[in-house]
Amino acid sequence: MILSRDRILTTHVGSLPRNDKLSDLLVRQEQGQPFDATEMASELDKAVAHVVDKQAKAGIDIGNDGEQQRVGFQTYVPQRMSGFAGVSNRRRGKEFEAFPELVASLVRRFPHTSKQQNAPECQGELKYLDVKPINDELARFNRIASGKFAETFMTAPSPGIISSTMLNAHYDTHDAYLAALAREMRHEYMAIHKAGLVLQIDAPDLAMDRTMLYRDLDDAAFIKRVEAHVAAINAGIDGIPADRVRLHVCYGNWEGPHIYDIPLEKILPALYQAKVGALTIEFANPRHAHEYAAFKKAPLPKHMILLPGVIETTSNFVEHSEVVARRIEDAVAAVGDRERVVASTDCGFGTFTNREWVIEPAVWLKLQALREGADLASTRLWGKKVA
Template sequence: MKRSNDRILTMHAGSLARPPDLRQMVVAKSNGEPYDETALAARLRSAVAEVVQQQVAVNLDSINDGEFSKVSFTSYARERLSGHEPRVAQPGEVLARIYGRDYPEFPEYFEGRGNLGGREVICTGPLHYIGQAALQTDIDNFKAALQGVEDREPFLPAVAPGTIEHWMENVHYPSDEAFLYAIADAMHEEYKAIVDAGFLLQIDDPDLADAWQIHPEMDVLAYRKFAELRIEALNYALRDIPEESVRFHMCWGSYHGPHLYDIPLIDIVDLILKVKAVGYSIEASNPRHDHEWQVWQDVKLPDGKVLIPGVVGHASDFVEHPELIAERLLKYAGIVGRENVIAGTDCGLGTRVGHPKIAWAKFEALAQGAQIASTRLWC
């Protein structure tokens, strides 16, 4: 993973807003509706080239393909793994809710919002990775877009086994452990292919924190055991991949809502640090978790590792002031060391703020805030 000894670098968590025409074609493909395959391939390639240049223009140091080929985590799992079928909800059935602990206190707020996290796919047979062609297309499009781009760190995101399990119900494997390790075995192929292509691998794992809301029956001790098994499966999936080539991203689900009963960072931070990665991208700027920079006063960042706090968020359409971003970065740098901090985002901003222009304004503010912080740290 790229580092700097003279300034704070910038990155983002992955998802960027697709052009409307591309989104229409990608959604049609995901839903099994008619679409022009040749037109989609051409537009996807040109859109990735465009979004790479946009990221360069706003001075992001670590850039990706915008995740333009992926509609959602559910479609991603469905398209790249075999051994499953769609789950049909029964009338009146309540699936697991990503806001399960908040719901009893705010039922009116959540009325009509769907489950935002129920299992929409069922594993009915052995899981195998079948996404080779789709992944190669992503790699080829991104490499083409990077021609002539210098001094940027290219990365591609991939989903953690625990988060895939979050969306996929198991009726085939004899235990949760067997199921998780089967997902890990399948996804290992994608993880390794991304690194072998010369890209930084970003593991996305919102389930690490948001499953706490999905399982309100668990206390902290039980939840930690639940989460630790999923981290062990992830580390198994990352076997023989150098830690220096892996960045880990986690958040608390990224949906707009109260988040009153989110699990505190202090209860899971040691588990986060067990992931075999060199950098840890952690949601940190929204109003529910902004104060948790203090956790790092008591928890030591392991030697050689990098902390990537989200200093720009998706919780509102306010564009953070660069001075606020710099202030946040200075707090972290003062605790873990200036050379061990990279400026990040809470989650992918592409589909979570009110308009794409707002997301790009946030990225510009991110780069400006990092520059202000760098000047103060290396003056």
């Protein structure tokens, strides 16, 4: 991964809003309904070209395809892997049980969504069927993005987040299910690496699942589960150099109270067990903006880069560049090395098709503010104006 050698570089977590026509096609594909494959390919070309152009114009240094080619950040997996069927009887998170008003608000706001709460479950032996879909994604993006970014990345879900959202009804233990997922998702992880992109593992399970799948455990027991999930990631990425993998951790990308979230300082040592070169963590979220202090107790390992979220991803407020600059400076102070900080967003802007919290025009303005704030911070950190 490239470092912020002479200025603060910018990136984002991955997903960007999809247009209505593409969303409809992706949902049809997910539901097994008929769709025109030629039309799909054309819409994917246009959508990827659109988000690549918008990222580049906003000043993003390390960009991706905006996950335009997937219905959701992890719910696309059953389309590529055998063993899934039926519907997972997934328990709602603690926050949603405590605040039924939040659930009612979500239903009103997002009446037509993809398979999020009703994702299938694992009912048979898992097997990754064909690398052609991921290779097609990679080929499309590499063709369209050539020369547009200083570096490129592509996302893939962690074994843990697949296991906690598409529940196990086949393997004897949860750990056996994790191992199977790591084994099969490795096909996708390796394809991304071999295509020359940085692999981003999306692992909200490492924080969010404290209030979801593992809500009945105490913090110490949850940390043990985090360590098991990290071990599954390490198994899946074995053989990929650490500096070609970045790990995204978050508390769930929704606009809610988040009062049950686990503090970063409790999970940070377990995150350091991941054999990756960078961590991308929420810090613009109002519940976690203070948590740079966690690095005083557990300093960021010298081989890791921090990609702090300095842009919030669930509201249409566009951050002032000065706010962004100060957040970046806080991150640099926490890490102690300006070169090992790359400014990012808290989470994705289009985590699931038809469930975008932020209107598309505001997304590009937020990414532009990210660039402007990074330039302000760079001027102060390097003592010279950024060209």
